[in-house]
Amino acid sequence: MEGQDFISIVQLCNHYKVEVSFFQQLEEEGLVEITTIEQTKCLHQNLINDVEKMIRIHQELNINIEGIDVVFNLLKKMNALQSKMNSLQNRLSLYEPNSY
Template sequence: MSERISREELVRIYNVEITFFDSLEEAGLLTIETENEIKYLPYDDLSTFEKYINWHYDLEVNLAGLEVISHLLNKIEKLQVRNLH
């Protein structure tokens, strides 16, 4: 079992709405593990979650914008990896 943190604890610690977390999951922006009907975020994905929080709450980027930014950054990363080989 990987190290992880529950959705409820995340929204309490980061002071965000649970609907924000659920929206990220529904959009496929977070990979969630579910056990006994409790949703968990792997610790490895915490930095990604924090980025989304900053973009959404500090920069006021909506969910559609988060999806676009994420998609473009993933595309750039793949191109960089491909160009290194």
């Protein structure tokens, strides 16, 4: 793990105007993984898009952490179903090329 791939929780809190406890709650719920690098709690940069969505859901829709967990689980299921549907449509197009 390289330190340059991680962003400090404190920096994220300052940037997004949220409390450190928000990230702690996200970690407790299993929505993010906080890594400690040289005594600094950090998030991997790959999580930033999801964290931004979580913050917007929390602030704009006033949804609590448990609600965010439900929303993200539903989004995962929806994406999996969409992927499966695309795969099935591709297979079907082999047998019925003009159906779409």
